Amino acid sequence: MYEQSAVTVVGLGPMGRALARACLDAGLRTTVWNRTPGRDDELVERGAIRARSAEEAVSASDLTVVCVVNYDAADAVLRRDAVIEALKGRTVVNLTADTPERARDTASWAAEHGIRYLDGAIMTPVVTIGTPDAVFIHSGPQDLFRKHLPVLEKLGGTHTHLGEDIGRAAAHDIALLDIFWTAMTGYAHALAVAKAEGITARELAPFAKGIGEILPPIFEEFADEADSGNFSGEDNPITSAASSMAHIIHTSEAHGIDAGVMRAAEGLARRVIGMGHGEDGLIRVTELLGRR
Template sequence: MRTEHTEHTECTEQSAVTVLGLGPMGRALATAFVEAGLRTTVWNRTPGKDTELVERGAVSAPSAEAAVAASELTVVCVVNYDAADAVLRRDEVADALKGRTVVNLTADTPDRARNTARWAAEHGVRYLDGAIMTPTPTIGTPHAVFIHSGPEDLYREHQPVLDALGGTHTHLGDDPGRAAAYDIALLDIFWTSMAGYAHALAVAKAEGISPRELAPFAQGIGAILPPIFEQTAEELERGDFSGDGNPITSAVSSMSHIVHTSEAHGIDAGVMRAAEGLARRAVGRGHGADGFTRIAQLLSDR
């Protein structure tokens, strides 16, 4: 049986990395570090989540301050920045972190990331922000994708340890909020797409089409999107809003059909009504002959 004295003694030996937060993603991160052969110290606010990790070779810290004191590098992955701040900003933890590095892989907003970076600088803590762009099973495999932001020299210093998490790591710039900004934009695509797919499945079911019947055709729609993403980005950057072949007026027409069919079956069409409203706004401003790229420009207008 592991005693508190034994845990404390083990934590005094320097670890390569500390992981704070042992939810599903935190456990995956810690497991990848351990399996890479790195001495890994772990801590979680709720006790008991480190049992399997300790059996694999991780060191269980008796407290958050002991955990961060055990390593020059601490990786944080909790539910949001409220949870991260509740741990990191405690006086005893902040004191233990002084002169050490925090890599915060907690998902939240760009302004929260910048705020935490300012707090870290004021307390002598070296800080990198980041985001995990792939699900838990990818961690430790070539399929994982991580993005990071903050001082590049600090990122390069700790990159060998971070590389133990597998996959691709990209440093996006010195602005600590930049990784979170990418994360928000990319999650916008993902969740809007998932909402659209869930709605499509409901409409299809109402029309007697099973999910399995629709799925192959839905995958076909998904397959045409990557080149459209690239083309739309290029058009927006050069200010080209040409709607040759697919003007916004055509989009409004097809969207109205989706709204009508959905509501005829009593299915909430709020998301599509919102999208149709944006398209109609563009038409109302004289952009009916433009392509859908015009919507991004209108949304960006202050």
């Protein structure tokens, strides 16, 4: 396997600093650069090399790991003449979160300029970086992924190659973040309703955790139904779900709490029922949403 002893990390927000620390802890010669000065002080004290410019940073290693807020920020760094020239023949692993379309566009740009490119996403919090609990997903040329896997593994956790289509990592990321942020918004709404009913967040939390624990087998069941098109509602038909949603809306609005998110969910359920699928399960909504 390809041996690599050097890496450059571009972008030193909380996640970028964690990535750089993991590289240093693994004994890699680590060059760092950030558009905002001062974020590299701790890393330099630990042995990182401070680059004076982005072009100097990417010139220091065959592999550059980019982790910034979005692809606009990544483009502002990478798509400059001096940086492009310095990157030719080198590899960029972009762990910046954005859309699949942006990932594919960047891959095309990189290929046009002789830059090797892998896209990826980090699916776990900052505190997991450098530990076995970190989860990374990657997409792009498999031979390039294999070449740089030894240094990527220094970031901790698991690294899964999802396929040659450069947009697959971002697509997974978007879908999984959809679950996360929808769930977090639901939890915030639940806490507001509970508070209005005199229940503290701390009182509700153990029961909320119980809800979380029943979800994994439901995810598996719904995945099978979505792929097969067999939307069984034998145990919990969508008519029952819609009734439950209506109770949440009524209680929320009685307390003056915005129920827009739940109203949208109920609206989807009612549309499915109106199409004659009231005996099917909730995941029938997937088919409705997927129609163009």
